[in-house]
Amino acid sequence: MPLRLVFMxxxxxxxPTLRAVAAAGHDIAAVYTQPPRKAGRRGLGVTRSPVHRAAEELGLQVRTPVSLKGADEQARFRDLAADAAVVVAYGLLLPRPILDGARLGCFNxxxxxxxxxxxxxPIQRAIMAGDRExxxxxxxxxxxxxxxxxxLxxxxxxxxDMTAGELHDxxxxxxxxxxxxxxxALEAGRLALTPQPAEGVTYARKIDKGETRIDWTRLAADVHNHIRGLSPFPGAWCEARLAAKPERLKILRSAPAEGTGAPGTVLDDALTIACGTGAVRLVELQRAGGKPMTAEAFLRGAALSRGDRVS
Structure with a gap:
């Protein structure tokens, strides 16, 4: 018979996981998600999370606790009498009483x-490190x-050339x-569990805004991985002098290229930029307040040519 679940x-x-689990016929007793956030710079109105909106479309009960550390919230979770919890990018750590609050456990x-x-x-860090799998x-x-x-x-x-956005999807x-x-498999009593190896542990720390600026002194391969690993969000960026003033450019796509020069130098009329070793060609970028555009479209409206510098 279907499992009684909590989705987080x-x-x-x-x-997609919430929708697939619901379509599989399981009984979703409640959906936990992060609380609505203030919208816009002035905080006028609030924005519900994508999971919150999807759960309401499915007619499911939604809970948005700020924390799961309190005894009352933990009791509310246990009272759902769930067989298991399904957790996908929830955003809160689950304390032991929550992990033990579903009969068969919590599965991430x-x-x-x-x-x-x-x-x-993990998605951004894998690409930024140049992982192939x-x-x-x-x-x-x-x-x-x-x-x-x-x-499993x-x-x-x-x-x-895969971006973080493409891998995300x-x-x-x-x-x-x-x-x-x-x-x-869990429902049938045949879900096997294998301990993780003790070797090869790495940690994917949260992306900090301070690391999004492109360092052109790095190897071309590292610059390329940095760009695609942060695309489309939060976006790797650099500054270029356009219309006599510096402007921030978000770089969304690049490609390895041939060429040498001082790091940050524009090497040709196709936006090939010199790196510490080698070069990358900018393929897609976005001006401040604008929409993503190809390098060709950008060059039709911006004077950035051979010998100019980006920083």
Missing amino acids: GTPEFSV GHASALPRWRGAA TAMMVMKMEEGLDTGPVA QRRVEIGP ILARGSATLMVEALA
């Missing part, structure tokens, strides 16, 4: 090849950060399929 998730990444959809890239930003995994949660035993995994190749769809498979 917040961003767009979590939505994690977007990396554990134990590599435990933590908050990652995975979508379902693991049974423990109190440690992404330390639990793995139930699906390997995913990372193409040499692939893994979001993979999470939905994999979690439904895991729940079917």
Whole structure:
């Protein structure tokens, strides 16, 4: 018979899994998500999370606690009498009473090849490090950060020019399929769990705004990985002097290129930029307050040519 579940998730990444679990016929007793946030610079109005909106469309009960550490909130969770909890990018740590509050445990959809890239930003960090492969995994949660035993995994190749946004979408769809498979096995009593290896542990710390600026003194391969690993959000950026004043440019796509010169120098009329070693060609970028555009479209409206510098 279908499982009685609690779903816990917040961003767009979590939505395909929520919809897939609901479509599989499981009884979702409640959906936990981050509280609505103030919208806009002046904080006028609030914005519900993507999971919040999807849950309401599905007619599901939504809960938005600020914390799960209180005894009252933990009792409310236990009172749902869930068989299991499905957790995908929820955004809050689950204390032991919550982990123990579902009969069969809490199962997390994690977007990396554990134990590599435990933590908050596994998709971006994998690309920024130049990894050629990652995975979508379902693991049974423990109190440690992404330390639990793995139930199912699906390997995913990372193409040499793939952006974090593209990998995000692939893994979001993979999470939905994999979690439904895991729940079917759990329901049948045949979900096997394998401890993670002790070797190869790395941590995917949250992306800090201070690391988004492009350092042109790095190797061209590192600059290329930095750009695609932060695309489309928060976006790698540099400054160029346009119309006699500096302007921030968000770089969304690049490609390895031939050429040498002082780091940050424009080498040709196709936006090839010299790096510490080698060069990259800018393929897609975005001016402050503008929309993404190709390099060709950018050059039709901006004077940035051979010999100019970006910083």
